[in-house]
Amino acid sequence: MFLISTDYFQIKKTKNKGRGVFCKKEIKDKIIIGEYTGEKIKIAEYDLEKDKLGLYLMYLNDTYAIYPDLTKVDIHLINHSCEPNCKIVNSKGHVYFKAIKNIKVGQELTILYLLPPNDGLCNPCTHSCHCGRKKCTGTMHLL
Numbered sequence: 120m121f122l123i124s125t126d127y128f129q130i131k132k133t134k135n136k137g138r139g140v141f142c143k144k145e146i147k148d149k150i151i152i153g154e155y156t157g158e159k160i161k162i163a164e165y166d167l168e169k170d171k172l173g174l175y176l177m178y179l180n181d182t183y184a185i186y187p188d189l190t191k192v193d194i195h196l197i198n199h200s201c202e203p204n205c206k207i208v209n210s211k212g213h214v215y216f217k218a219i220k221n222i223k224v225g226q227e228l229t230i231l232y233l234l235p236p237n238d239g240l241c242n243p244c245t246h247s248c249h250c251g252r253k254k255c256t257g258t259m260h261l262l
Contacts, residue, residue: 121153121194122215128152128228135249136198139227146222152205153194155214157187174232174246174259177207177214185214199259200229200250207233232259 121128126144133139146152155177162184170176175195177185187195194216197205204222207230208215216230229250237244237260246259256262 120156122151123153130192130196133198133227138196139198139229140194140196142222142224142226142228145224146218146228148218148220150218151208152197152216152218152228155185155187155194155207155216157185157195159183160186178233179209179212179214197228197230198250199232199248200227200252201231201248201255202250202252203229203231205230207231234258234260236261 127146128140129143130138131141175187179185187193197216204220205216205228206219208217234246248255248257248259
């Protein structure tokens with residue numbers, strides 16, 4: 120759920136990433152953008168192979184992940200970037216997205232997805248990055 124007012128963000132279509140969250144009013148460094156909420160799912164019982172939208176599954180701890188309500192306009196719409204302006208903060212059973220720099224009007228809010236390194240397990244890999252940043256690695260996997 121967003122913890123900032125709707126005065127600060129808007130949801131818009133992006134060129135290559137579906138919908139995204141964009142800044143309407145400057146967001147200052149260290150501001151908590153929101154909390155990743157949804158259904159708690161046991162990781163060991165979850166079949167990621169059957170989940171075509173698996174990128175929405177957010178790690179909570181070694182046992183559980185969070186799967187958001189995809190029918191809602193919420194923080195799960197924040198896209199990946201190799202040079203993000205927000206970070207994931209996992210604290211006391213909650214997952215927050217926090218600004219790591221000032222975010223200017225018109226900029227897309229982004230995080231580093233932190234997908235595990237692709238050691239050939241993701242084949243064919245569909246996690247290519249389209250962030251367009253200078254330091255883009257071409258993948259959402261950690262290298």
